[in-house]
Amino acid sequence: MRPAHGADKILASSCPWNQFNWRFNLEKLPMNTSSDDRKPIAWLEPQDFERVVRFTPLVSIDIVVRSKAGHVLLGRRKNEPARNSFFVPGGRITKNESLEAAFKRITAVELGIQIELNQARFIGVYEHIYKENVFEIEGFGTHYIVLAYELILSEAPASLPTQQHEDYVWKMEREVVDWPAVHEYTKAYFRAVPPESVHA
Numbered sequence: 001m002r003p004a005h006g007a008d009k010i011l012a013s014s015c016p017w018n019q020f021n022w023r024f025n026l027e028k029l030p031m032n033t034s035s036d037d038r039k040p041i042a043w044l045e046p047q048d049f050e051r052v053v054r055f056t057p058l059v060s061i062d063i064v065v066r067s068k069a070g071h072v073l074l075g076r077r078k079n080e081p082a083r084n085s086f087f088v089p090g091g092r093i094t095k096n097e098s099l100e101a102a103f104k105r106i107t108a109v110e111l112g113i114q115i116e117l118n119q120a121r122f123i124g125v126y127e128h129i130y131k132e133n134v135f136e137i138e139g140f141g142t143h144y145i146v147l148a149y150e151l152i153l154s155e156a157p158a159s160l161p162t163q164q165h166e167d168y169v170w171k172m173e174r175e176v177v178d179w180p181a182v183h184e185y186t187k188a189y190f191r192a193v194p195p196e197s198v199h200a
Helices: 007-014 022-027 046-055 099-111 173-178 184-190
Strands: 058-067 072-077 090-092 121-130 142-153 165-171
Touching: 058 099, 058 184, 072 173, 090 099, 099 142, 121 184, 142 184, 165 173, 173 184
Parallel strands: 058 142
Antiparallel strands: 058 072, 058 090, 072 165, 121 142
């Protein structure tokens, strides 16, 4: 479908890639092309991932984890972006990985227990934009498109992984919103979640 009358002119004047041969410029940024495509959960080489973070958004899942008593799980982030801020568990979706598979993998990695997507409730789509990146290289930040879900656990995990977070705490929702150590992007989830929830 063609854009509305005059819209193509607006795009031409406002999009910087229309001012040069963008295909040629992408060819100047070679990536690892040892295979035509990647299997799900295949992580990029660091130099390839750096280019992705520099030039494109990342798609991720964040999970608001609640206990039956209403406490919310938070962990202090160990890496940039948002290092040292308390955040909900979450992770990136890899290419060719279904949403259902990504949710199972992320819960296993972040909570130590594998949970099905249909046991969670979708909250909404959020956008997180940071000045920092995981490589701690100056000159570019990190842009996430986040799919947020809520999950109520019947039992708290026996132990929590420490690869991405440390100093885990369980806080009541009002404490989450009021606590300065919690990142504003995490607080936004609790301003949007109604009382109805799904239990796992």
